[in-house]
Amino acid sequence: GAGVSQSPRYKVAKRGQDVALRCDPISGHVSLFWYQQALGQGPEFLTYFQNEAQLDKSGLPSDRFFAERPEGSVSTLKIQRTQQEDSAVYLCASSRRQGKDTQYFGPGTRLTVL
Amino acid sequence: GENVEQHPSTLSVQEGDSAVIKCTYSDSASNYFPWYKQELGKGPQLIIDIRSNVGEKKDQRIAVTLNKTAKHFSLHITETQPEDSAVYFCAADTGRRALTFGSGTRLQVQP
Numbered sequence: 195g196a197g198v199s200q201s202p203r204y205k206v207a208k209r210g211q212d213v214a215l216r217c218d219p220i221s222g223h224v225s226l227f228w229y230q231q232a233l234g235q236g237p238e239f240l241t242y243f244q245n246e247a248q249l250d251k252s253g254l255p256s257d258r259f260f261a262e263r264p265e266g267s268v269s270t271l272k273i274q275r276t277q278q279e280d281s282a283v284y285l286c287a288s289s290r291r292q293g294k295d296t297q298y299f300g301p302g303t304r305l306t307v308l
Numbered sequence: 309g310e311n312v313e314q315h316p317s318t319l320s321v322q323e324g325d326s327a328v329i330k331c332t333y334s335d336s337a338s339n340y341f342p343w344y345k346q347e348l349g350k351g352p353q354l355i356i357d358i359r360s361n362v363g364e365k366k367d368q369r370i371a372v373t374l375n376k377t378a379k380h381f382s383l384h385i386t387e388t389q390p391e392d393s394a395v396y397f398c399a400a401d402t403g404r405r406a407l408t409f410g411s412g413t414r415l416q417v418q419p
Contacts, residue, residue: 198351225405227406227407234412235411235412236312236314236397236399236409236410236411236412237352237397237407237409238409239402239406239407239408242405242406250405250406253406285351285352292405294339294340294401294405296342296354296357297342297354297407298354299344299351299352299353300351301349301350301351302350302351
């Protein structure tokens with residue numbers, strides 16, 4: 195089956211604009227994660243969903259960041275009033291079970307804020 | 309929270325040689341340690357993982373060792389090939405199910 199997909203692959207935004215990034219996890223995967231990867235760094239955790247429930251959002255850097263997964267499948271990460279420091283690759287990962295399980299990553303969305 | 313240190317940050321080897329990347333972690337409660345390979349413009353791809361009830365795991369040219377007492381784990385790639393060139397990340401689980409990643413090792417295999 196298909197892997198994790200993300201769209202758009204690239205997004206350029208002017209400072210102050212709102213953006214929405216989409217993640218389609220592997221079908222049937224219960225857990226979904228969002229990570230932020232700055233240039234030359236490892237991914238850093240943002241938020242975690244188990245089905246439609248957002249169980250952990252401790253990694254979201256500010257209240258400008260919001261994520262949802264209303265039907266327990268597709269997820270959207272929204273960033274309001276983008277700032278230059280938001281420029282990064284946003285990675286989505288999903289795993290089959292709710293416990294500690296292999297995480298499969300999508301290709302990421304590269305966000306550039308001008 | 310968990311902290312993962314990874315070194316070296318860059319590694320250059322000749323084709324056919326072995327490569328070793330080392331990581332340490334801080335949280336003794338961590339018990340799942342995956343390794344990911346990331347090529348330019350792509351997402352991280354799992355190459356091997358190990359859980360704390362095992363000290364070593366091997367998959368063809370790739371092996372991972374874990375020392376829970378010392379809180380370190382290593383990736384070993386034997387008979388390296390040019391297509392092994394990429395950035396490699398180690399990671400450790402946290403109590404909240406997310407992964408904490410190291411800062412990455414850029415491996416260059418010279419033909």
